[in-house]
Amino acid sequence: MGEKDRVKKVIFFTDLNKLHEALDNFSIKTFAEKKVPVKLHMGEEKNKFFPKPDFVKVVVDELLKVKAEPFLHDTTVAYPGLRHTVSGYQKVAKMHGFTKEKVGCNVIIDDKGVKVRVEGKDYEVAKHLFNSTYIFALSHVKGHVATGMGGAIKNFGMGGVTKETKRKMHDGSKPVYQKDACTYCGVCAEVCPFGALDVKDNSWQKNNGKCFGCGVCVENCSQNALEYEDADLQYALACSTKACVQDKNVIYLNELKRISDSCDCDAYAKNIICPDIGYLVSDDPVAVDKASIDLIHDVKKDIFEKVTHINPLKQVEYGEEIGLGSTKYQSIEI
Ligand code: SF4
Ligand code: SF4
Structure with missing residues (x-):
C-alpha cells in the first residue's frame, strides 16, 4: 500500500493540557537524546499573529520531558528586512520573546542549505533540518496571499529551504x-x-x-x-516539503488559533477570518493540513478562497500525488 492510500491518524484537541496525550499517539519517546529542531515561523517584525512564546514553551517542555534536546529553528527570507540575515532574524526572535529564558531552548537560524532532489528538481534544505533525523513541526495555520493557506506544508515548503530556493520557487510560479x-x-x-x-x-x-x-x-x-515559468507554487511547496522531511521522523502540530487573513511573514496581516478552533497533531503533513482546512471550512466555508482567491487544497492534493502523505485521515478528538 502506498503512502497516499493510507488513512492517517490526526488527533484534535482544544485544551493545550492534552498535548502530552496527543503526542503519545506518535513516536515522541523515540526523540529521546536527539537534537530536535522545532521548526516554526517566529513572525515578521510587526506581525501580531505568529505562534506565541508561552505556547512554544509548552511544546519545548514536552520535548524536554522525553529527554530530547530541542532548539527553535527557522531560515532567512528572500525579501529585504531584518529576517533577511541570520543576525537580523535573531533580533526579531528576541523581540518576539523567543529567548532561552522564556522558551527553554536556543534559537538557530539557517542561511545555508544542502541540495536535495525531488521530482527531478533541486531544493536547498536548511542545514539543520538536513542534518536532523527527528524534527518537530509547529505550524500556525492562517491565510496566505500566494498559496491560499499556510500550515505544515508551507512551514517546510517555504520555511525549510534557503532564500535562494525560496526565490526560485516564487519566480518559477x-x-x-x-x-x-x-x-x-x-x-x-x-x-x-x-x-x-x-x-x-x-x-x-x-x-x-x-x-x-x-x-x-x-x-x-x-x-x-x-x-x-517552472511550476505551480503549491506544487513546488509540496516538493520542497518532501525534500525537507522525507526519511525523517517528524511530528506535526498545527495551531488553529488567531487564523488571520495573511501569513506570519506579513507585517500588515490584520484580520482574523475564523474563530479559534484548537490544535491538531499527526505524523503526516498532508493529513494534518487537510484536516486543518476541513475544520476551518466547517466553521467558515471556503474562507481561504474567499479571502485570498486561491484554492488552498492544491498543496495537499499535490502532496498526496508525489507521495508526501495522505489526504485520507481519521480524526480522533481527545
Ligand atoms: S494572478 Fe498571475 S499575474 Fe497576478 S499575481 Fe497571481 S500569478 Fe501573478
Ligand atoms: S485570460 Fe484572456 S487575456 Fe489573459 S492570457 Fe488568457 S486569453 Fe489572454
Missing part, C-alpha cells in the same frame, strides 16, 4: 505568456488579486514587481495562453 493563443479577453487581469496584469486592445502586460506567482491567472485562462 509566475506566468509566461503565449501571444499566439491569447484572445485578449482580459479575464486574467480581472482575476489577478494583485493588479499585476493589464490587458487592453491587443496588448498584454505583466508588472513583475506586483506578481506574487499565485497562479490564479494561469488557472483562469481558458485559452491556455498562460503557463507557469
Whole structure:
C-alpha cells in the first residue's frame, strides 16, 4: 500500500493540557537524546499573529520531558528586512520573546542549505533540518496571499529551504505568456488579486514587481495562453516539503488559533477570518493540513478562497500525488 492510500491518524484537541496525550499517539519517546529542531515561523517584525512564546514553551517542555534536546529553528527570507540575515532574524526572535529564558531552548537560524532532489528538481534544505533525523513541526495555520493557506506544508515548503530556493520557487510560479493563443479577453487581469496584469486592445502586460506567482491567472485562462515559468507554487511547496522531511521522523502540530487573513511573514496581516478552533497533531503533513482546512471550512466555508482567491487544497492534493502523505485521515478528538 502506498503512502497516499493510507488513512492517517490526526488527533484534535482544544485544551493545550492534552498535548502530552496527543503526542503519545506518535513516536515522541523515540526523540529521546536527539537534537530536535522545532521548526516554526517566529513572525515578521510587526506581525501580531505568529505562534506565541508561552505556547512554544509548552511544546519545548514536552520535548524536554522525553529527554530530547530541542532548539527553535527557522531560515532567512528572500525579501529585504531584518529576517533577511541570520543576525537580523535573531533580533526579531528576541523581540518576539523567543529567548532561552522564556522558551527553554536556543534559537538557530539557517542561511545555508544542502541540495536535495525531488521530482527531478533541486531544493536547498536548511542545514539543520538536513542534518536532523527527528524534527518537530509547529505550524500556525492562517491565510496566505500566494498559496491560499499556510500550515505544515508551507512551514517546510517555504520555511525549510534557503532564500535562494525560496526565490526560485516564487519566480518559477509566475506566468509566461503565449501571444499566439491569447484572445485578449482580459479575464486574467480581472482575476489577478494583485493588479499585476493589464490587458487592453491587443496588448498584454505583466508588472513583475506586483506578481506574487499565485497562479490564479494561469488557472483562469481558458485559452491556455498562460503557463507557469517552472511550476505551480503549491506544487513546488509540496516538493520542497518532501525534500525537507522525507526519511525523517517528524511530528506535526498545527495551531488553529488567531487564523488571520495573511501569513506570519506579513507585517500588515490584520484580520482574523475564523474563530479559534484548537490544535491538531499527526505524523503526516498532508493529513494534518487537510484536516486543518476541513475544520476551518466547517466553521467558515471556503474562507481561504474567499479571502485570498486561491484554492488552498492544491498543496495537499499535490502532496498526496508525489507521495508526501495522505489526504485520507481519521480524526480522533481527545
Ligand atoms: S485570460 Fe488568457 S486569453 Fe484572456 S487575456 Fe489573459 S492570457 Fe489572454
Ligand atoms: S500569478 Fe497571481 S499575481 Fe501573478 S499575474 Fe498571475 S494572478 Fe497576478
